[in-house]
Amino acid sequence: MLNIVLVNPEIPFNTGNIGRSCVATGTRLHLVGKLGFKIASKEIRRSGLDYWPHLDYRRYDTWEAFLEAEKPTEDNMFFLSTKGKTAYWDASFPPDAFLIFGAESCGLPKDFYERYRHRLFTIPMPGPVRSLNLSSSAAIVLFEAIRQNHFK
Template sequence: MALNVVLYEPEIPANTGNIGRTCMATGTRLHLIEPLGFRLGEKELRRAGMDYWDQLDVTRYADYEEFLEKNPGAKIYMATTKGPRAYTEVHFEPDCYLMFGKESAGIPEEILHDNKETSMRIPMLPGTRSLNLSNSVAIVVYEALRQNEFSNMELTGHLRNYDWD
């Protein structure tokens, strides 16, 4: 199983760093669609991603069209506050792409309009603008992993000085 997270024009380095760490912890590939609102070498990005950033499977694209060209036939689910269904109503394939928009504006409506059948939302109380981007990514990634039985993931933890017996 190899999920893919796609960030459309991310603006805040700390969010992208946190998302990178989530991707490392879950074996998820990260795709960044430019323009980015920061340089990838910024200390905030590395701090949030900790020492994992250099090990991350990350690909950058000049724009959305290049992303589509280089990933033909990809099943792309669009996470948006404008989505017609909850993310829990979606069946995620093991190698699907989970796309999230930039912090200030989300995914452009013309892209969403063309992808109604794969657009989804995280339920929130009325009047709530949105969740933090890195939190949204974690919520949806872990639902996709749960649906695929956490393939290749460690499911139990261990105490250092005791047994769980």
């Protein structure tokens, strides 16, 4: 099963939309750290529509709690950031990949950039923007991982 991990997500509409994509694709959503909203908020329900009850999601207070519970390996963790040097399409996503995204306003926790520097990937953007919307970024990378796994 593919996994999307949101570390300190801030905007409920993004998380709701990502949750909806997860339901559509059979992907598990992991919410890690401080949330900028309540899970039961109307914004989550609105953006996730009536699909939210079907979402397979897990909640972790800390990154360490996530690592302990899920036990991802270095080979199946992919950190997405504008600071990455390798394009996401150059990654080989296994069927149990964890696609990890940071907060909308500040990205991944600062220590992740050094700690996971060999696992940082980016969505190349030749245009004059700093970044794409989080839910758009998650969908782009998720569907590449699904494509690589032949939609299994």
